[in-house]
Amino acid sequence: MATGRTDPQRRERILAATLDHIAEEGVAGVSHRKIATRADVPLGSMTYHFDGMDDLLMEAFTRFADQFVAVFEQYLGRAGTLEEAREAVVDLIHVLSEGPRRELVLTQELYTLAARRDEYRELTHAWMNRSRRLLEQHFDPDTARQLDALIEGVALHRSLDTEPQGRELTKLAVLRMTSGV
Known part of the structure; x- marks a missing residue:
């Protein structure tokens, strides 16, 4: 996981992880916690980069x-x-x-x-x-x-x-x- 104050690829990793997760478990299996873990980002990054689950999807x-x-x-x-x-x-x-x-x-x-x-x-x-x-x-x-x-x-x-x-x-x-x- 990238450390420090800036991680310019974080948002992109979250989106890629979301698609990978959907492909494996379906939309019903998506959660902020699961995507954050898969993307190797802090859970707080999810709400920082996206206004909610619908915005992410x-x-x-x-x-x-x-x-x-x-x-x-x-x-x-x-x-x-x-x-x-x-x-x-x-x-x-x-x-x-x-x-x-x-x-x-x-x-x-x-x-x-x-x-x-x-x-x-x-x-x-x-x-x-x-x-x-x-x-x-x-x-x-x-x-x-x-x-x-x-x-x-x-x-x-x-x-x-x-x-x-x-x-x-x-x-x-x-x-x-x-x-x-």
């Missing part, structure tokens, strides 16, 4: 959403043609579904909060809008909306399926959705 999930959108930016940003954009969508689906289980759990925990509480619904709405704007660089708005749902849905199914669909079936779904038929 909102900032942690905002960070997570930002990281998720960065993945969309990475893949869609390098696409220059329609075919490259289609391939980027396929890549996104497979990267997201084959990635760490942590990301899947965090996404579902956030969606559960959003289903119950308006402030988290606003966060997920903003996240979806950002993803769609990136898709709209390559596809019309209606197709972008559908692709956004396809990406999340197929990634979720692939993550949870004991025999996930292969890349060729994903390519076919993206092609059908983006061919204007």
